[in-house]
Amino acid sequence: MDNLAEILVTPRLASIGMAGLTANLEPVPPYAFVLDRGMDPEERLENAILWKTLKDRAGSQIKAYDDLSKVPDSVTHIFGRAGHRSDLFREGLTYPGPMEKTLPYWTVPGFLELAGRSIKLCDLDQADAEVQRLHLDGKDAFVKATRDKYFTKQVPVGTSLWQALDAMVYSFIDEQACLLVQEYVEMTYEYRLFVVDGQVVTGAGCIPWKTPLDNTALYDPAMIEHRGNNKVGGPAMSNLRLDQYLAFASEAVDRLGGGSFVLDIAMINGDVGIVELNPMRLGQVGIYAANVRALVDAVLNRFG
Numbered sequence: 001m002d003n004l005a006e007i008l009v010t011p012r013l014a015s016i017g018m019a020g021l022t023a024n025l026e027p028v029p030p031y032a033f034v035l036d037r038g039m040d041p042e043e044r045l046e047n048a049i050l051w052k053t054l055k056d057r058a059g060s061q062i063k064a065y066d067d068l069s070k071v072p073d074s075v076t077h078i079f080g081r082a083g084h085r086s087d088l089f090r091e092g093l094t095y096p097g098p099m100e101k102t103l104p105y106w107t108v109p110g111f112l113e114l115a116g117r118s119i120k121l122c123d124l125d126q127a128d129a130e131v132q133r134l135h136l137d138g139k140d141a142f143v144k145a146t147r148d149k150y151f152t153k154q155v156p157v158g159t160s161l162w163q164a165l166d167a168m169v170y171s172f173i174d175e176q177a178c179l180l181v182q183e184y185v186e187m188t189y190e191y192r193l194f195v196v197d198g199q200v201v202t203g204a205g206c207i208p209w210k211t212p213l214d215n216t217a218l219y220d221p222a223m224i225e226h227r228g229n230n231k232v233g234g235p236a237m238s239n240l241r242l243d244q245y246l247a248f249a250s251e252a253v254d255r256l257g258g259g260s261f262v263l264d265i266a267m268i269n270g271d272v273g274i275v276e277l278n279p280m281r282l283g284q285v286g287i288y289a290a291n292v293r294a295l296v297d298a299v300l301n302r303f304g
């Protein structure tokens with residue numbers, strides 16, 4: 001009969017509009033997970049798999065929310081999806097912390113030596129000069145904004161930076177260090193590795209239609225030759241390439257100084273090189289066919 005009071009009192013509170021009061025008395029789990037409300041089917045599936053895996057590990061310590069605005073201020077960890085990557089960041093969180101907010105990887109020692117191509121950090125005028133320098137050398141350019149997921153474009157010989165930027169140019173005026181001007185190179189067999197606390201914990205080929213449901217090994221061997229390809233194939237499946245990638249990754253992690261990040265690598269002009277690094281934000285970065293259990297275990301052991 002212990003819960004008789006609750007049975008009698010809760011409906012009464014509800015009837016006088018105070019049901020919220022009883023709900024507020026429940027402790028808030030320290031981990032929050034934001035569910036994906038976007039339209040991309042692979043992203044929604046990845047989000048669901050990630051939620052299930054975190055829930056299996058964290059149990060009553062984690063709660064899902066259908067909107068970031070509903071996540072209480074008292075939580076210590078936020079995982080999952082938001083409109084923009086940095087939206088999940090709040091001062092004072094244990095995870096994501098400041099290191100997971102943004103990652104200006106072009107300043108990380110070792111990156112430029114492992115990029116396999118020229119990369120120059122520029123303001124607008126410097127970017128124009130660097131594009132012209134590459135063009136005079138007979139090379140196409142590739143321009144990427146330093147602002148997260150904002151702008152990337154090829155600038156072929158015979159065209160100009162201004163044509164490539166078009167109306168976007170206005171968003172770069174008066175900004176220092178806003179563009180990375182790179183030599184345009186052939187990038188094939190792109191592969192994503194998840195690095196937690198200096199350890200490569202899992203990885204998979206960057207294949208847009210693959211999710212962790214397709215995972216076949218800790219380092220999934222499937223790759224596509226070009227980002228736009230619509231089928232897995234050929235020499236990409238060779239374990240030799242995977243061995244080469246894993247050997248490169250473990251050396252790269254040391255040269256990058258360890259830490260936690262998402263490491264994208266590829267064959268760049270015939271050698272293994274780094275495409276880019278992204279912050280280790282579970283739920284904000286494509287997992288492809290990586291092993292989500294290994295990833296979640298490593299992240300919770302490090303940040304939990």
Ligand SMILES: Nc1ncnc2c1ncn2[C@@H]1O[C@H](COP(=O)(O)OP(=O)(O)OP(=O)(O)O)[C@@H](O)[C@H]1O
Pocket residue numbers: 117142144148149150151152182183184185186187190227275276
């Ligand atoms: N220097 C380069 N030359 C040729 N292609 C490149 C170069 N740099 C990047 N790419 C290609 O462009 C893609 C996007 O570049 P990058 O990953 O650096 O930017 P991003 O902002 O993360 O974009 P996305 O979210 O589309 O991956 C890479 O996956 C690669 O296929």
Ligand SMILES: [Mg+2]
Pocket residue numbers: 264276
């Ligand atoms: Mg990328």
